[in-house]
Amino acid sequence: MRGYRALIRATARAALAYRFNLLLGLGGVLMQLVALLAVWRVILADSPVNGFTWPQMRAYLLVAFAAGTVVSIMGDFRMAFRILDGDVALDLVKPIDYQRARFAEALGGLWIEVVLIAVVVGIAMALTGGVDVPAAPGLALFAVSMLVLVPLKFLIVYVSTLACFWTQNFMGVQWARLAVVNLFSGALIPLAYLPGWLAGAAQWSPFAGLTSTPALIFLGRVDGRHALVLVAVQAGWVLALWFGARLVWQRALRRLTVNGG
């Protein structure tokens, strides 16, 4: 455990080295969020669409932004480049489990993402008005769902980054992942806007847990048993992916060719 704690601390410190990048990125992310808010405000100005009113959509977008920012800054590109240039060789001679070590690094970067979320959500709320916070049980379940989101997001990023062992390229893998995740998680548009069959499939996929589940719980669009089922699906995928990732890793090791001597 001491080793993993050291990795969490080291990543948390190293994340500070990216503070200028983060500030620049912050501007971009904020513009995108403001643009989305502006578009939905126009669309929903007169009447709700698919049951979403403007204040609900505003809350949805803010939750989607928070969920999208968690486990997004540290980790994946670093891991990918280590695989691509062969520095992963050095990770393999350490007395730690590779998957847990990468998870520790993702946790280390979390604090700076939380700061970023707090700043952006704060600014957005100040500009567009506050959001309705759900009642205590809903809020508690929302918090659980956001916590489960951390390992879930990590695992989806981790497994897709392992694809670098086969593809020898990271950009393509990242774009493909973003396209799938944005559509099936409800990050781009709520799943209710998708055709029924696609929405149904997406709801049971691991991706729904990345945005749709916490957002719907926060909005109070699902509650009681239905909400519990959605969080259980989220947690189920965490377990399945944790062990599935180990199988992928075993195969990746056999594929490993270390580039550049």
Add this chain to the structure above:
Amino acid sequence: MPIVEAKALTKVFRRPDKGPGLGGSVKHLFARRFTDKVAVDHVDLSIEAGEAVAYVGPNGAGKSTTVKLLSGILVPTSGEVRIDGLHPQRDRMTVAHRIGVLFGQRTQLWWDLPVAESLAVLRDLYGIDRATYRKRLARFDEVLALGEILPVMGRKLSLGQRMRADLAAALLHAPRVVYLDEPTIGLDLAVKDRVREFFRSVRDEGTTVMLTSHDLADIEGFCRRLVIIDEGRIIFDGDLEAVKDRFARERILHIETARPAPLETLRASLPGAEVTVEDTPVRYAVRFDRFAMTAGQVVTALAGLAELVDIRVDEPSIEDVIRRVYSGELVLG
């Protein structure tokens, strides 16, 4: 029992066989063809605890691949590796504590953290207690002058500083076996000397060292055993001094005389040596076998014939021997 043992170790890489240009790449998408490249071919190697082994070979001979197989980074296609009797993949955690690896071209330091923090992370990863950690750092500091680089960020290190810090990182957990792959690449002479001195101190403490280098000066005076690999096969495995005695026995004495001396007379006085004129008529090179005559005998013979202004002896290095082995001119073993 040997601490490192490889039996019929083989690694085959599959390379995509693409035609030239975009056309070749597109064709490869539909009809995938691969060629097998045998990087390491049935290598048998057995290293006893405390040995210092030089592992040399031309570029692409399979040196680095062997090191990666012996440290459990790569899974062999066939054959097996044992480190201290353990299987490097099955017992990855235990093996990791017993081996240290330095790849001269890679760093394990954190780019965005000071060196001291990178080392502290390793301390925690390997579960080294603080007192031992301080003791080891102090010892590394003596030879590697670590103190001045501990507060420097990984990305701001010069190559020489980086290598010193990486050496400390690779040896922090006092591994029983150390693989050093090109540990002096790109370093200036002063840093090289320091790093070599560090290797000697590591060896003298009983650590088993396997050293891969293109700079054979790293090897001379450090390794007793020489292993040469070429095209994935071991072509020589034996005592380094014996190789030198056998193949590097020639000496060249360069002399400069006050006035041009008759070459025939010089040659007649030194049967068994080869005398040639160098760039000017007052400079000569005498090539002789150091087991047939001594440098002193050569000088005495020449001093009677001409007034010697300057003399210098060239000793062929192990580098020359190995160069001749690579080119196929010399077959060892």
